Amino acid sequence: MSISKSEKAWEIGVVIILCVLSLIALIPLLSVISVSFSSSRAVDLNLVTIWPKEFTFDSWSYLIGRADLWKSFAITVCTTVIATVLALLVTALLAYPLSKKEFLPAGILMVAVVITLVFKAPIVPYFLTVRSIGLYDNPLVLIIPHVLNPFNLIIMRTFFKQFPKELEEAAFMEGCGYFRLLFQFVLPLSKAVLATLALFYGVVVWNQFQHPLLFIQDTDWFPLQLKIRQFITDPNEMPFIESIMDINYNERTLKSATVVFAVIPVILVYPFLQKYFVKGAMIGSVKG
Numbered sequence: 001m002s003i004s005k006s007e008k009a010w011e012i013g014v015v016i017i018l019c020v021l022s023l024i025a026l027i028p029l030l031s032v033i034s035v036s037f038s039s040s041r042a043v044d045l046n047l048v049t050i051w052p053k054e055f056t057f058d059s060w061s062y063l064i065g066r067a068d069l070w071k072s073f074a075i076t077v078c079t080t081v082i083a084t085v086l087a088l089l090v091t092a093l094l095a096y097p098l099s100k101k102e103f104l105p106a107g108i109l110m111v112a113v114v115i116t117l118v119f120k121a122p123i124v125p126y127f128l129t130v131r132s133i134g135l136y137d138n139p140l141v142l143i144i145p146h147v148l149n150p151f152n153l154i155i156m157r158t159f160f161k162q163f164p165k166e167l168e169e170a171a172f173m174e175g176c177g178y179f180r181l182l183f184q185f186v187l188p189l190s191k192a193v194l195a196t197l198a199l200f201y202g203v204v205v206w207n208q209f210q211h212p213l214l215f216i217q218d219t220d221w222f223p224l225q226l227k228i229r230q231f232i233t234d235p236n237e238m239p240f241i242e243s244i245m246d247i248n249y250n251e252r253t254l255k256s257a258t259v260v261f262a263v264i265p266v267i268l269v270y271p272f273l274q275k276y277f278v279k280g281a282m283i284g285s286v287k288g
Contacts (some may be wrong), residue, residue, distance in 0.1 A: 029263070036060065036257035040250035059253040063261060071220075072227035077265075079142040079223065080205045087147045087201040088194060091156050092150070096182050099160035110157075112137045117150040127214055141215040142223060146205050158191040160186065199270070206266060228258050 030050040035043055037060075042053035063069065090107050097103045098110060121129075135141040163186060170180045187194065212226045222230065 007240060016199060027274070032256045033260055034286055035253055036260050038253060039248045040253060041248075043250060043252050045234060054149065056248045056253075059249040059257040062249060063257045067228060069224075069231070069258075069261070072222050072224045073261075075139070075142075075221065076224040083143040083146045083205045084198050084201045086143065086151070087152075090147045091149075091153050091197065092182065094196075095156035096160050096178075096186065098153075099157045099163075113150045113153055117154075130215060136215050137217050137221070139213070139221050141211055142205070144207065144280055145211060146201065146208070149201065149204075152200055154198060156193055157189075159190060163189075179287060202269070224262050228262055231255075231258050 027050060031048070034048050034050055034052045034230075037052040037055055037057070038048045039054035039056050039058075042048055046054045067191070098106045098113075100106065130136065130141060132143070135144065167185065168181060171185055174183070207225060209222065209225045209229070212221075212223050216222060216226065
């Protein structure tokens with residue numbers, strides 16, 4: 001079917017607007033990256049815009065040499081992987097029965113899910129509850145509170161409701177139980193929604209700040225985001241560089257490098273999940 005001139009002009013206009021908005025969104029990130037690779041003199045003179053001036057790796061060399069930052073990075077990677085896997089497992093185990101009409105408590109449970117989505121727990125009772133179950137200053141607090149999200153549960157439940165009934169009936173005739181059906185047939189055919197929710201869960205856990213700030217006091221268990229905060233706000237964390245004449249970085253370049261250090265993993269992972277992202281989000285939100 002041919003496209004009219006007005007429709008083609010509309011598509012071109014939308015593409016141009018999206019490209020402009022994308023460039024605007026990229027400018028702050030490009031600016032931070034440029035500062036991290038620029039010399040201290042260029043940064044002090046405000047010569048850096050979106051392209052490095054007097055290119056140097058000195059800030060990154062200092063940052064990469066910090067063992068405590070790598071430890072926080074490892075903690076964040078481990079908690080992100082473990083929490084994401086557990087979250088997908090728990091979400092699937094709950095979403096699948098909720099998608100079945102023959103599961104009688106499904107309606108009541110969905111009301112409870114929606115209530116938790118609309119009404120958030122007050123921070124003080126939440127803090128006291130988490131502390132009372134032994135998660136205060138415990139690295140498990142970086143994982144357990146994130147293993148189920150009601151919004152993600154609704155997306156997966158909606159996806160499972162659209163799963164072909166005939167395939168399930170054929171599996172039951174072959175002697176499959178619900179657990180075998182879920183893990184051997186349903187989940188392998190649900191890569192789109194699993195990849196989408198893995199990205200949702202992973203980004204939340206990777207960027208979590210409030211939970212470690214509230215519940216982690218031992219600096220040995222600081223995740224990356226909290227370590228970055230300590231690195232940026234605590235003057236004792238920065239080297240006394242004014243007295244060293246042969247280095248080519250300063251506080252601003254180090255802070256910029258630290259921020260980029262935390263963002264790079266998410267940027268690297270996203271392209272591998274992008275092909276599933278839109279499909280999974282759309283499929284999981286077409287029906288209620």
